[in-house]
Amino acid sequence: MGENDANITFFKDGLRLDGRRADELRPLKIEVGILARADGSCYIEMGGNKVIAAVYGPREVHPRHLQEVTRAIVRYRYNMASFSVEERKRPGPDRRSYELSKVSREALEPVILTSYFPRSVIDVFVEVLQADAGTRTAGINAASVALADAGIPMKSMISSCAAGKVGGQLVLDPMKEEDNYGEADMPIAMTPDGRITLLQMDGHMTREELKTALDMAMGGCRQVYEVQRKALIDKYNQMEAEIIPDQEQPQEAEVL
Amino acid sequence: MGENDANITFFKDGLRLDGRRADELRPLKIEVGILARADGSCYIEMGGNKVIAAVYGPREVHPRHLQEVTRAIVRYRYNMASFSVEERKRPGPDRRSYELSKVSREALEPVILTSYFPRSVIDVFVEVLQADAGTRTAGINAASVALADAGIPMKSMISSCAAGKVGGQLVLDPMKEEDNYGEADMPIAMTPDGRITLLQMDGHMTREELKTALDMAMGGCRQVYEVQRKALIDKYNQMEAEIIPDQEQPQEAEVL
Amino acid sequence: MGENDANITFFKDGLRLDGRRADELRPLKIEVGILARADGSCYIEMGGNKVIAAVYGPREVHPRHLQEVTRAIVRYRYNMASFSVEERKRPGPDRRSYELSKVSREALEPVILTSYFPRSVIDVFVEVLQADAGTRTAGINAASVALADAGIPMKSMISSCAAGKVGGQLVLDPMKEEDNYGEADMPIAMTPDGRITLLQMDGHMTREELKTALDMAMGGCRQVYEVQRKALIDKYNQMEAEIIPDQEQPQEAEVL
Amino acid sequence: MSSVLSEIRKDYLYNMILKGTRADGRYFDQYREISIERGVIAKAEGSARVKLGSSQVLVGIKMQPGEPFPDSPNRGVIITNAELVPLASPTFEPGPPNETGIELARVVDRGVRESKAVDLEALCITPGKQVWIIFIDVHILDDCGNLIDASSLGAIAALLSTKVPASKFGLGEDHPLPIRDLPIATTAIEFGDVVMFDPDSDEESIANSRLTVITTADGSICGLQKSGTGVLNLEKVHHIVDIAGEKAKEIREKFLEV
Amino acid sequence: MSSVLSEIRKDYLYNMILKGTRADGRYFDQYREISIERGVIAKAEGSARVKLGSSQVLVGIKMQPGEPFPDSPNRGVIITNAELVPLASPTFEPGPPNETGIELARVVDRGVRESKAVDLEALCITPGKQVWIIFIDVHILDDCGNLIDASSLGAIAALLSTKVPASKFGLGEDHPLPIRDLPIATTAIEFGDVVMFDPDSDEESIANSRLTVITTADGSICGLQKSGTGVLNLEKVHHIVDIAGEKAKEIREKFLEV
């Protein structure tokens, strides 16, 4: 975490600098199926974060020696666009992105029914187009929806959200300023029934604060889950709507 | 192209700085079969350029997954020696050499009868020992001769040459000063009957200038072709000459 | 070799700066079998050098195309820890470590019975934890013991030691100061019966000096061999000691 | 695609061509629908998201002060990079740009550079010491063909939306990047003796040759790039260059000068 | 390990667990024997060799003056690296750190950094110009499980033994590195609904999830890292965090404060 700067105030009239309550998420927008080539895809805006996830697979594994005979392997590639951050980032993975890719993959893998697809791979690609604290949680949320969009069988969705500590107070879904100058950041991911698949923390929390922060972050995940669910239902309804007219007006389809 | 510097004169008494007419090639020298290990090889001097090309193959492809079942693949590696340019170049490929390798390969591949050699590779290696504008065209010319020297079946030769624009005037086969300070450079490669296999241009030309420049460059390619052809015939005659004396004087051969 | 600095005295009262005679080794300590995961291992202190060697194998070769059908291949990786030298070394191999790995491998391979294990690999890993001139010889000595500890069949041990020239005089097993400011360094490795498997030299020696230096270095190798042999016998005796009580007190073994 | 499937696809497309049309019903010189959204990335100095049919490209511009090249001490520096991230196509692989990505970046770069679209002299801060560095980062999101045209269009659109971030570096007030020309890349492929503009992925996969023509606002040509293992005769080159000029004019007027 | 062997091993360990014990007879929350040797590398500014059961880790500290990061001009810099050299395990391969090595280095780094164990302000030489750079190099020698705890312990032990080499750089007299906290990482795995601390390699290979908790001297938490493809419910998290606090206290008092 960044150094705590005594001159920064994180709250005004009981609200955060962007007007949120302590336990409020940033505006969340999810679009399903926005890419033509990918088997499944999702675009998410979570506050200032703009992230796309794509899923390819199950498909053949190259190189072969990576194959698992009893299950599909899952690969996850978290990547930041060079222009996604204040100071241009050199293209390509760095140590941070390797770690985030690992924990994000481990956040999703528990719910993917990998045993259905032995010897194959499910590839999840996450591109951060604009970063504003919480890109890993945004990425996991998008990836979870993209997996569903690709028709990958899953035990449940995964929803992700962070809790933080700023100016001695716990807050949900910290934005950039809170992340930079706050005292702690704790991203988690979980299933709708509260089983934790990702848990990281850095900063400084007492035993009691950690308890409260976990409850708060889990509440955030539940809110995220509702938005993910709604986006998928909308997409499904829209597909239905697109298919039915065609069936009712076959002559028009031929004209096209 | 470099910035056009108003203080530079490119012509004197109607001739270029090195005494050439606008449509005149630089001195061109081609030697065939100058390497012992390669299956085919060629050394070319084209103005100040000194370039060697070697061909290996058809031979087995490694790694295997690059194999094509119906034809040979062609690989082309354009490489500059560290000492070939004014300021020492770091060894190894850079973005420019990757692009030049690609377009050079695509300049030659149309005439190579790749279907004769399924699952194999034809490797073309081009080393620029000294660079003086036009290294890609010199490399393609050398590579084309080296392919013939290696006995690779080809529909025809490929000849390559650039046209440029300097001081508002079109010139054939620009040298370093004309390339650095000129307004446009357009390298092409073609078969003897005028089918274009490489075409690049950067700079600034009107629609009409482009037409003329294309004609000029194609004329240059035809001149290059004559030199390539002669070098191969000379090599062939020399080989004949080497073989026949041995047959006529067997006793001397034993002495050796 | 470093530049000879006229102001440095390498001898005082006929002894070297660390009190050694010209033909005396630095203190040498060898421990066998100090790692649990490796098939064989050895820790060596040779003056200020602290080096660990580990052996894995014979084991399967990856990637497969490196396999040899009639014998095991031997790999040797010499690596310096970042903190092993005065100025922090960037992790990973450099040109020096590639060369040392090559000559060290070639120093050991002559005595390894590689034909016993076709299609497999014997991996030797050497980590320099602290460097003080002579790390390659220390590494070879440790690796040779680790190979024996791993039960790899060998025709004989290999022992390694350098001779150097400082202040115009030949010395055995040069330490850092002698190596940095001396006139020549000549590391060798050999079998107990004097067959040379490694020989390198840089610096400046007359034909006669070279002769004497070779004899001196070979004498050093013989001394090293005695310490290697003793360390292995001690280890063997200790293992015997550990196994025999168990056999005599089976009831106690069951209690554990 | 397996080679059997690709043969079937090739036959199908070829039969369409014999009938004088393309798989999606376009004319041979017709572009797919284009849409451009500028300023989509607030963290970047400039940005544009281009959709060309189903192809999607995002170009971001970042600027920072840095050292000039020794041979042009008074001019700003342009560095163009293209990332063909594996999200965008089943055929893209993670890792540093391969031949295709490098060629794409270099052709986009050539258009901007050779057209002198950016007034680089105006980007000198202290002669010989400090100039503005412009990073043009092309991020491919969905590869449904003709990435060169989409990326080139994204680059110039993003540059048009770019503010020089002078205040951030204590170098005066922010101001728009000085743009002097509007280069447009137009790409055609040749297959079965027919020339088709703005190829989609299927068309690209069957093409013999491809030719990109970059045109400036005055109708001149500032870049050419042929690729592919086919040949082009002089007549086809002239045909492509002529139509390219018209198409570039239409695109420029419709998307960049309104 | 072949998958047959690994199944047998898994069954064996599972049966032990049903009996309430572990393969080596430890209690579920019991650590293996720990030993720490400091100052083992004379060429390093600080060093420590940690044995945790059969696992062996050597941590070396090197310091040199260098430039601060632009966003913290008055503070020293910590750079942590972990080398999982192939000497340490049959599964490690030569080459740059992979995912596992990177995660290890980052978790060790997080403990040192987030606990504010090193007084970085005291490592400023000339504000904005020159500060001390601390390289924490973790060198794994023998991987018999739980490298995170062994490496984290090695890092703080090595830092405690570190002398700032000021005289070597003409910056005054050497002095001990100012250490303000003693972070301890404690790691547990979950398998068969049981939580086991300080897992050995076999236990790691069958674990569903792993959770590392880093605790500071005041009993607070300064780092968490879950890994593995299993899930953890809230109850298990709290259970692990509670025991982690106790274990960390024991280790800190026994090995770092004597």
Add this chain to the structure above:
Amino acid sequence: MSSVLSEIRKDYLYNMILKGTRADGRYFDQYREISIERGVIAKAEGSARVKLGSSQVLVGIKMQPGEPFPDSPNRGVIITNAELVPLASPTFEPGPPNETGIELARVVDRGVRESKAVDLEALCITPGKQVWIIFIDVHILDDCGNLIDASSLGAIAALLSTKVPASKFGLGEDHPLPIRDLPIATTAIEFGDVVMFDPDSDEESIANSRLTVITTADGSICGLQKSGTGVLNLEKVHHIVDIAGEKAKEIREKFLEV
């Protein structure tokens, strides 16, 4: 070469040796024909193309001002690199230098460096600040064996032809590089108890051991490098060193001092 063919070749060469000769009729200590052409690359400060039998090597020298190493502030810097480009042999692969290329470069470097052939003190421009950097780039063109001797000879020949490009950098007039010694590398292999100098590729492929001896003008030895997985007894070493001295003298007098 397939292993059957290589066995046949080995037998053939072995039988020749039993008869006291080599496949190309040379004596065991006889070199192939040598030719050296200097100044072949006008863009380089110095260059030499060496033919040793059918082996061909081109060495180019580039010089530029740069920073000295901290431990030798008043001396120029030599950087030696060898490129075993795939043009030169069917066994060479593209990519950064492998073990063989690195060893080659380091042995060439050792000869130049340890013989003190170049007066590095004379290459100091401003003590501690600026010195001349000499890049010795060895470019292998045709590998027909014994690249070490060909490359070492090329290096010293190229250095002898080198002009320090002072005027280009505003540092006075160009002048020849100050050369003080003429190191010559001579290489022999051991096979079937016979020692052969200047091995060709076939001989190299069957060799048990190889020994390179680098000799200075005064007949001293400034470098040794044994390689290969065979052994050498003391007698063979002395034999090789003795003949190496004679051969080096012949080569030096014939090619470098005329």
